[in-house]
Amino acid sequence: MACHSLDSAAAALVLWREYLSPGVRETIAAAMRTDTEQAGRNVAFWAGMHDVGKLTGEFQRQIDVDLSAYPGEEDTGSRRSHGTATGEWLPLALPCVGYSADPSSSVTPLVSQLLGGHHGRFGDQPESRTGDPLTEFGFASGPWEEQRRALLHTVFDVLDRPAQPEELDGPMAAVVCGLVVLADWLVSQERFILRRLQSPPADGTGKALRAHFEESLRQIPSLLDGAGLGHITVPPATFTDSFPHITKPNGLQTSLAAHLPSLCAGPGLVLITAPMGEGKTEAAYHVADLLGEATGRQGRFIALPTMATADQMHTRFRSYAEHRADYVDPDRPATLALLHSMAWLNPDYVPADLPATSTVLSGSTSEHRVTPFAATDWLLGPKRGLLASWSVGTIDQALMAVLPAKHNMVRMFGLTGKVVVVDETHAVDPYMQVLLEQLLRWLGALEVPVVLLSATLHHSIANSLVKAYLEGARGRRWKRSEPQPVTDVSYPGWLHADARTCAVTRNLDLDPAPIATTGRAPLTVELAEVGSREGRPDRSAVLRSKLAPLVEQGGCAAVICTTVAEAQATYGLLADWFAEHGEDAPELHLLHSRFPNRQRTEITETIIRRFGKDGAREGSRPGQRRQPRAAVLVATQVIEQSLDLDVDLMITDIAPVSLLLQRAGRCWRHEHLGIIERPAWAAGPGLVVLVPERPEGADGDAPQRFPRSWQMVYPLSLLQRTHALLRRRSGEVIRIPEDVQSLVDGVYDDESLAEDLEADLKRMGEEMALRGFARDAVIPSPTAVEGNLLGLSKLGFDVDEHMLATRFGADSVRVLCCYVDAHGKWWLDPECSLPLPETGAGEKGSFTMEQLRELVSRTIPVRAEQWYGQRLPEANRPPDPWEKSAHLRELVLLPHGVLEDGTIVPAELGGREWLLDPRKGLIH
Structure with a gap:
């Protein structure tokens, strides 16, 4: 017992010195009002005491052992966990090593509570109601108490008797709990335990136990290496140094590189809004480097909306790491993790010969690593992925930190040392938005820098997200009477919110000139009515009409359907039509979510190769068309985010205008590169929006009846409002970027677009309900757990942990x-x-x-x-x-x-x- 406690203390100290980013050490030490060396020894002392609750009769009687030498603490039939026992005993014992027993001090109760929650759930802080609290909580004053006190003093002495910190708050206690859990997990590996058992302390004297502790300090760094917990670090660099392949940064990238360094004096949030294909990803990488340098956060986490987009980004981010990262010592490996439920299927991330299972009691397998950033079996274990230095994954991986799931604070601890980048921020629904806002409050409170990226973000959502981050940083709610941090969104543009001063600076505040963007031809939008057959949309006539030039002259087009079933049916009718053209038929591809995982990956790779930028360069002569002579991609919404595709024509079912703009971003996407020869029929980027035909006899302003299948995916009122907006603009082109923000804002804000009050009220009611469900699900705000961690584990009602979802109604x-x-x-x-x-x-x-x-x-x-x-x-x-x-x-x-x-x-x-x-x- 003493050996494991000292091993845990040693692991915590090694983690403090070698794993934690410098900024995290400073943040924790500042919260304790002490220096980093003392703070590290305090944390190590606490880690050494996490299992003191095992020194009880009730715990030891779980195995058949003679305990006659340890009378007292008889079995009462209660089966509290040893974590609970730890949390109940420490408030009674810590005062004997100098900790305050004053009820007004939060340090002793929070230390006890965080250690009692090291198995993933926090109990309440115990309150004594009798004159003998030791007996009240089931502890005796005999041999068991002597053992507990001996362990307390042993660990305290070995850590050179660190003085109680002046302060400790709830959010920082939760983060420290994550560090304690990590220390415990590392030294609980079977190989390490067996190795240490080969040379146990000669006796129980202080000198022998200190020698054991010192030896653990020497051996534990190898555990970090085997687990893949080394650092990926990047040296300071200019934008052009970071991206030598970009010979001339665009206006957005130039503006950020020129102005943001002077604003990055500490933690903060940067919001970047720009059209699709405008280099936001490279801008985010550079901004993350600037924020990481300013805050001493070496880690990175990039959050994406889907597994497919995460896979794409992981490949891209790894290339950036290989170019930018300082030399990675092969003996001190670091992992660039891919985090989603299917990540282990990726052979580029997980070697084929890696063991199929991984538990706490397992050995490390660094010998399986095939690249400097490949996975280790340890990091593939549950809940550990965010502990990697750099990681890419679905946004769910971060949002789970603000749900009362077991070990949620391990996830929060993993995020604390990183710059968190959220891509495709507009993709969150009302339920996820509440979760994201709560996450931002916590990240603001913990001084974690954040980057938000979006191509189509409503100004009210931008305001809510920035406000949430600043609320966390300033430790209080934003008053209604105060000016809102984001009154409007400059598009394209960026803003910086300082976590310490709460000052919000926009690019227009520093340079009133609009940011120059890549020249784009105006987007032509056409509404095309489709009939119905057996209650389903009948696209056949419209598709034959709009795709006829492609069939005859060549070119590439995409057809996006609202549901998988409709995409399958559309693929079938186009296949039958194209079959009539024999060898001259266009290529036909289908992509949606209901393919087997392996087949979907293969299809995605094929369409990126056929319709993507790199595929477009496959050819022998400059100026020749490198894409297929003629090809059509039928898909669902899966291609509207993060897939770098280029088509001559986009045909899509109607959807909320922000999503239509996302889809239009795949039309003539690479025109500025001059690598694609367009067919004669494609005079410019074109978007054909399929809408239901008007009821027979209805006038031109009568609302259409949208198919029920479309209403199951999108709120009817948003379809109606988008349709009314596009009808109003009939004959007008859409200028990108000039018209994007007004369209995104207007579809919600312009009440003259409302055609059906009942549908509008239903949408608003459903959004309110989703937000209500989310508010019931999330953990409390940082200010609500200042002195008690209980809310991080318990809700006001019973809930099945499997029902805690980051997406409402998602595939499961x-x-x-x-x-x-x-x-x-x-x-x-x-x-x-x-x-x-x-x-x-x-x-x-x-x-x-x-x-x-x-x-x-x-x-x-x-x-x-x-x-x-x-x-x-x-x-x-x-x-x-x-x-x-x-x-x-x-x-x-x-x-x-x-x-x-x-x-x-x-x-x-x-x-x-x-x-x-x-x-x-x-x-x-």
């Missing part, structure tokens, strides 16, 4: 399509050549990483339906041995029948038929 089930032949054998493929494995090929039937990748890469995410959460039919349940794998146990099987003649029979589940079509994906 993964299905695996498999096949059953006429003889009852189960297969992974319709050809019945790959058996469905019931057990793994590893030790004791465990699944290897290769097997897990093979299985999970075939899964498909689907929205949870009525059958989710109920006991599945036997045919849809995974084999019993799969229960041992966290990656497999939650899968739902969709067994397709295979007849003797090879005919595929759809699977059945929840009253539906499900069929995996090799070209169209999962159909139901």
